[in-house]
Amino acid sequence: MSKLWLIIQREYLSRVQKKSFVLTTLLTPLAFLVFFIFVGFIMSYEGDEARKIAVIDESDMMRKAIKDDATIFFSFPKESLDSLKAKTLREEYNGVLVIPPLSDIQTTEHTVQYYSDNQLSLDAESAIKDALSARLREYKIATLELDPKVVESLRTKVRIDPMPIADETQELSSMRTAIGAGIGFIMGIMMYLGVFIYGMMIMRSVMEEKTNRIVEVMISTIRPFQLMMGKIIGVGAVGLTQFLVWIILIPLISILVNLIFGFDTTQMQGAGAAAQQIDPDDMQSMIAMAMQELGQIEWWIIVPLFLVFFLLGYLLYASLFAAVGSAVGDDIADSQSLTLPISIPVLIAFYIMMVSVRSPHSTLAVWASIFPLFSPIVMPARLAFDVPWWQIALSVVLLAATVVFFVWISARIYRVGILMYGKKVTVKELGKWLFYKD
Amino acid sequence: MSNILELSHVVKAYQTTLAVDDVSFDMPKGSIFGLLGPNGAGKTSLIRIITSITRADSGRVLIDGIPLNIDHPEIIGYMPEERGLYKKMKVGEHLIYLARLKGLSATDANKAIDYWMDKFAIRDWWNKRVEELSKGMQQKIQFIATVIHKPKLIILDEPFSGLDPINSNLIKDEIHQLRNEGASIIFSTHRMEQVEEICERIVLINRGKNVLEGNVTDLRQERKKNLFSYEFTGELSSSLLEGQKIEEQGPGRIILHFPEEHLSNQFLSRLIQSGVYVRDFTEILPSLNEIFIRTVEEQGMTIDQPSNREA
Numbered sequence: 001m002s003k004l005w006l007i008i009q010r011e012y013l014s015r016v017q018k019k020s021f022v023l024t025t026l027l028t029p030l031a032f033l034v035f036f037i038f039v040g041f042i043m044s045y046e047g048d049e050a051r052k053i054a055v056i057d058e059s060d061m062m063r064k065a066i067k068d069d070a071t072i073f074f075s076f077p078k079e080s081l082d083s084l085k086a087k088t089l090r091e092e093y094n095g096v097l098v099i100p101p102l103s104d105i106q107t108t109e110h111t112v113q114y115y116s117d118n119q120l121s122l123d124a125e126s127a128i129k130d131a132l133s134a135r136l137r138e139y140k141i142a143t144l145e146l147d148p149k150v151v152e153s154l155r156t157k158v159r160i161d162p163m164p165i166a167d168e169t170q171e172l173s174s175m176r177t178a179i180g181a182g183i184g185f186i187m188g189i190m191m192y193l194g195v196f197i198y199g200m201m202i203m204r205s206v207m208e209e210k211t212n213r214i215v216e217v218m219i220s221t222i223r224p225f226q227l228m229m230g231k232i233i234g235v236g237a238v239g240l241t242q243f244l245v246w247i248i249l250i251p252l253i254s255i256l257v258n259l260i261f262g263f264d265t266t267q268m269q270g271a272g273a274a275a276q277q278i279d280p281d282d283m284q285s286m287i288a289m290a291m292q293e294l295g296q297i298e299w300w301i302i303v304p305l306f307l308v309f310f311l312l313g314y315l316l317y318a319s320l321f322a323a324v325g326s327a328v329g330d331d332i333a334d335s336q337s338l339t340l341p342i343s344i345p346v347l348i349a350f351y352i353m354m355v356s357v358r359s360p361h362s363t364l365a366v367w368a369s370i371f372p373l374f375s376p377i378v379m380p381a382r383l384a385f386d387v388p389w390w391q392i393a394l395s396v397v398l399l400a401a402t403v404v405f406f407v408w409i410s411a412r413i414y415r416v417g418i419l420m421y422g423k424k425v426t427v428k429e430l431g432k433w434l435f436y437k438d
Numbered sequence: 439m440s441n442i443l444e445l446s447h448v449v450k451a452y453q454t455t456l457a458v459d460d461v462s463f464d465m466p467k468g469s470i471f472g473l474l475g476p477n478g479a480g481k482t483s484l485i486r487i488i489t490s491i492t493r494a495d496s497g498r499v500l501i502d503g504i505p506l507n508i509d510h511p512e513i514i515g516y517m518p519e520e521r522g523l524y525k526k527m528k529v530g531e532h533l534i535y536l537a538r539l540k541g542l543s544a545t546d547a548n549k550a551i552d553y554w555m556d557k558f559a560i561r562d563w564w565n566k567r568v569e570e571l572s573k574g575m576q577q578k579i580q581f582i583a584t585v586i587h588k589p590k591l592i593i594l595d596e597p598f599s600g601l602d603p604i605n606s607n608l609i610k611d612e613i614h615q616l617r618n619e620g621a622s623i624i625f626s627t628h629r630m631e632q633v634e635e636i637c638e639r640i641v642l643i644n645r646g647k648n649v650l651e652g653n654v655t656d657l658r659q660e661r662k663k664n665l666f667s668y669e670f671t672g673e674l675s676s677s678l679l680e681g682q683k684i685e686e687q688g689p690g691r692i693i694l695h696f697p698e699e700h701l702s703n704q705f706l707s708r709l710i711q712s713g714v715y716v717r718d719f720t721e722i723l724p725s726l727n728e729i730f731i732r733t734v735e736e737q738g739m740t741i742d743q744p745s746n747r748e749a
Contacts, residue, residue, distance in 0.1 A: 006538050014527065213522035217583070220489040220516040221539045419491070436453075 011234025059101035065135030180384030187380035188353035199321035206325030224415040313376020319410035326417030349374035360385040372402035442622040448497030457483035459646035472637035473626040480646040515589035530564035540587035630726040658723040665722040672714035
């Protein structure tokens with residue numbers, strides 16, 4: 001036991017003390033942030049090219065509706081279309097917008113022409129369309145002598161408020177679904193990345209040990225199983241450390257960035273849909289609701305369960321990666337062909353996870369979250385949606401049993417693999433190793 | 439004297455080869471013991487059984503009179519033929535790690551490392567990374583790692599491969615000293631001439647079988663052919679050589695075969711009386727290599743290596 005502890009310590013410390021570890025751990029959240037700021041900047045980018053657009057307003061009712069904004073200037077010259085076209089060719093204008101009068105008050109479509117050899121930007125186009133549409137609506141209401149309040153009352157927003165039937169479940173809001181999906185997605189991604197990043201780390205480390213031949217000295221002192229488990233646990237601890245640092249750092253940095261740059265994440269989200277106007281009050285209440293929902297989520301159940309699935313899922317796949325590493329030594333090509341069978345279930349699980357977040361109680365989601373090869377990734381994604389206890393229990397039990405089985409298989413392969421050199425390794429060959437004597 | 443190691447009827451088969459085929463031998467405590475044989479003879483397989491890396495299919499292994507168990511690795515120091523270290527670790531940390539895996543406490547490990555580093559005058563390597571060291575330097579570290587926990591049984595597999603003569607001698611000296619301090623040492627090598635002068639006892643292995651075992655001096659004495667070499671300055675008179683069986687003759691050197699040992703001395707005195715200056719007089723004993731080849735031939739075996747060699 002104390003030897004296992006020594007191995008865990010070395011595997012952990014030798015990684016955590018590396019400069020590259022410190023750097024990636026500290027810089028990844030920063031990189032994420034830079035990425036988000038960058039994306040936000042791109043999303044809110046409206047084009048810095050000022051455009052001058054001449055408008056021929058044949059019904060003379062749009063002047064009020066169309067307003068200049070930062071990059072588009074509208075003018076209403078009293079000139080003929082032909083002369084304006086000519087001016088556009090001479091680049092005095094970027095284009096000519098011709099708004100014909102409304103043919104019929106009942107029409108639901110109205111076409112305007114834009115003369116230019118350059119296309120309007122999407123933002124400008126939707127801004128013009130929205131402005132004209134709003135003005136036409138106003139005009140129609142006035143012409144038809146309708147009461148604007150009555151017209152407004154025709155618009156009814158429909159919201160679906162999920163109500164649980166069983167008494168003990170607390171009331172769910174629609175916000176809950178969105179937040180559950182978000183949490184599920186984040187946990188699913190973390191599982192997926194965790195399995196791959198740290199699984200690969202283990203595989204490389206086993207390959208290195210085998211290639212530089214330290215392994216024979218090691219296993220004359222300790223059992224191969226101890227060496228393998230020490231490595232898996234040590235690297236797992238590295239993973240947890242990294243996650244922990246990120247969980248603390250990411251909110252911290254985003255708060256700092258907010259304070260320093262006054263960078264508003266909500267603005268960033270809104271920026272993508274320029275035309276979509278969100279009432280700031282609405283936004284405020286939505287955030288308040290979201291915070292309330294976040295507070296209502298049963299973290300004390302979800303977080304420990306997530307950790308259980310993370311650890312079991314990690315053990316499952318890490319041991320397989322260790323077995324592959326032991327079998328291939330320094331042959332990268334071999335390692336790729338052998339990691340493929342491991343990667344496929346992880347990838348399938350990842351896609352099922354994305355679907356499960358949207359419909360967490362579908363048959364696919366339920367059974368995938370019970371099937372042990374998928375459950376480490378799919379079940380965490382469903383945890384925020386009040387998964388029945390029997391499903392969680394069944395999933396954990398099956399997963400734990402599978403972990404024991406896979407660790408056993410991997411240990412059998414590992415013990416043969418680390419001392420085997422110069423043999424071309426196939427999946428079939430690995431199967432034979434299972435039955436080798438000690 | 440009791441035995442540090444006793445093997446009886448040890449068998450180990452791999453999928454396609456019988457790597458160790460009914461090997462038995464005893465190794466006395468405090469001896470330097472040679473485990474000899476060509477490449478692929480099964481030496482490494484045998485060592486892996488003794489070091490608990492693999493298990494024998496059948497047969498019995500006693501270490502210090504006790505059947506092999508999980509505590510034994512701590513009293514064994516093993517330097518494999520293919521040896522490596524963690525390249526990124528610092529030398530000091532690496533040695534502490536290996537020593538602690540062998541059951542030393544942190545304090546004892548530090549003391550032992552201090553002792554060896556002083557001895558090899560490599561104290562300033564402590565904070566160097568293993569990858570900064572040359573191959574020869576790394577071998578010194580590997581040797582220290584092998585003996586750091588004062589093992590009762592030290593097993594060195596091809597210890598001199600890749601070592602320059604200076605470091606080879608350094609290791610040889612240390613081995614003698616360790617033996618004097620009570621350790622028993624197994625040398626495994628296919629370079630038999632390397633161990634003739636170090637080993638007291640040997641076992642010869644060929645194709646997994648134990649073909650010869652015994653005291654090096656006895657083995658060579660038993661198989662000697664009464665060949666004697668004389669080196670001299672001067673002219674040999676033809677009358678002197680009359681009736682002698684000449685094995686080999688060159689300028690200033692002659693090798694003779696005598697039907698009986700004591701005749702060599704008679705020839706020596708006649709040689710001196712004839713006025714020739716004798717510089718050297720030696721009995722030529724067969725080398726272990728010759729003994730090995732002859733024994734294998736006598737037993738009707740071949741030396742060629744098994745095709746499926748376990749690494």
